[in-house]
Amino acid sequence: MAQTSEMAPLRFITCGSVDDGKSTLLGRLLYESNRIFDDELHALEIESKRFGTQGDRTDFSLLVDGLQAEREQRITIDVAYRYFATERRKFVAADAPGHEQYTRNMATGASTAQLAIILVDARNGVVTQTRRHTRIVALMGVRHALLAVNKMDLVGWSEHTFDSVAAAYRELAHTCGLSTVEAIPISALEGDNVIRRSDAMRWHDGPTVLEHLESISIAGPAHHAGLRLPVQWINRRDSSFRGVCGRIAAGTVNPGDRVVSLPSGTTSKVQRIVTFDGDRPNAAVGDSVTLVMEDNIDVSRGDVIASDGSRPAVADQFEARLLWMSFDKMLPGRPYLLKLHCKETTATITTIKYVEDIDTGARLAAATLACNEIGVVALSLAQPVVFEPYAVNRTLGAFILIDKLTFETVGAGMLSFALRRSSNIQWQQLTIDKQARGAQKQ
């Protein structure tokens, strides 16, 4: 295990079709970064003989295929998280399943990833699963792709083969909105261009997989106008203390800042940022905080505290992209529970504008969404909510749908824009503005 000098960890997801070599690649990265320990290596050698597909050779994929059922059936059925570090960076890797029926798990891994490693078998090139996975990671907001063209040993290390696969993939990535693609020819089995430069592919002058992972810089969220704090919990130790708790989704906060609680629209000033180790002078995006306000304003779980000068919108009708994850089809008009940041309410899908064909990106008419389908839909909520488009802020734009009877998580969605502002909210905002002006005069 390496000691890492401080730099932001990279969260990535590995995806590809079954047998493209994801597990082998990830096992290699773990092994070469010294994250595989002696006792694990010993267990691995024994298991390689029992379940492995490499004869007496050590099968690195067994390191990451964790569940017994997977080892017996030799497929990856659920997303697994792995942690490793090199001297330059810490990594969190989500190993996503390639099987179609488990696509929802891939969306899970992608929802928090900054980069996707997309594996293809050099012999097959870009296949249906590659398109599917690329669309899903792009949909989940991943902007960077590393295309690993694997099993180059089986195509005679051919530069020509690599170039044509890479070109086909770049075209796909472009239509999906992935902003950077780094294509790397590898052999996961032999380790070529994973960590060690390949002698067999001297024609490749780009980075190795690890070099790229270590050096890629992930731009923070676009410059943001103000504080966004979804209210998670109200801390009432006793009648004298009232703290507003949550994890900052954007911006910074300092005592003295003028803030607004939405949707109510009441304004106040931040008095203290309270912690176990004493008050702190400021806090920023990513921090879990407890704020004490100057006034006893009306605020509850599901509200959002924002900078008074830059308010996010409030609405109850949206256009959104929705990935359906349940084997029971989505039914327009049926009420589902919706969870958006800390807010829970009821939502119905009023119309399906279209379903995206995952292979071609074509827009198809549909009356319902089946498992693993992605649709663009109109949503109607029982209550107005504070939001921002997913492209602006993942935390304020991402939601899940929960079945009201089974409590299964059935859908994952991303808000695109409000279809209309909630009318009663506009009215509320007007009266509040008067109050706020009054308060400022005092």
Add this chain to the structure above:
Amino acid sequence: MSVLPRCRLPHLDDLESEAIEILREAATNARAPVMLYSIGKDSSVMVHLARKAFFPAKPPFPLLHIDTTWKFREMYAHRERTAAETGMQIIVHRNEQGILAGVTPFTHGSAYYTDVMKTEALRQALDAGGFDVVFGGARRDEEKSRAKERIFSLRTRGHRWNPKQQRPELWALYNTHLAPGESLRVFPLSNWTELDVWQYILRDAIPVVPLYFAKERPVVERNGTLIMVDDDRMPLPGGERPQNRMVRFRTLGCYPLSGAIESDATTVEAIIAATIAARSTERAGRLIDSDQPGSMEKKKHEGYF
């Protein structure tokens, strides 16, 4: 020796904020939450995070210790110190039938013993308390089957885990809804590694059981593992004499089942240096994990943490 300067480690801030978010989220919707307290380093970190999450209020849940009666004496002492310092209630549960039946790690083998005194005891305690949200300190980096577990992990009736039917868990949008009889296990340290835990203990000066630090202790060797003779219940056949060796523990459990490692790391800094250089996983010293292939996964299906 100063392996790392006592400077800010931004990734620890991030892990801390994430854990606090998880604790608050789970507590918000819980009817009867409880935090499992094993007295080990991960539990110490969990208690510390809980105090931070709800400060200045006290954490809105008690701690639950499943007592096999075979923990190290220093662990029991640490438990009492924690109770006094935090003011939190600690529920102690023992499987009395198991004790009456004389189930011990020496007489019944580690697999059966663990099943009765830990897994069954845990189920009894959870049923008795009617707890619907149970915080655990498990980390995904500990073991392969844990690498796949959700942060909010659903247990069906009878506390069973079904890895093939886990709820998708996207972003930080946790689904906390439960049908009657179901419960949630919640793991705020899911994304922490062993190294993160020690760096955090150092940063926040969190008290841990002294057994983690090297000291001369009386040990005997069993199947290549060093076992500390913590009291006179340890059978010493043929007048065997324990040897004093400089040892420490990477994980703590029941003393007859916890392997010590030879070490002279006497400070948190030295443990961090040793963790960075380590060549075997943390759980290698635990005898119960390697009973049978897929051993941990099997225990989890049955409700073990």
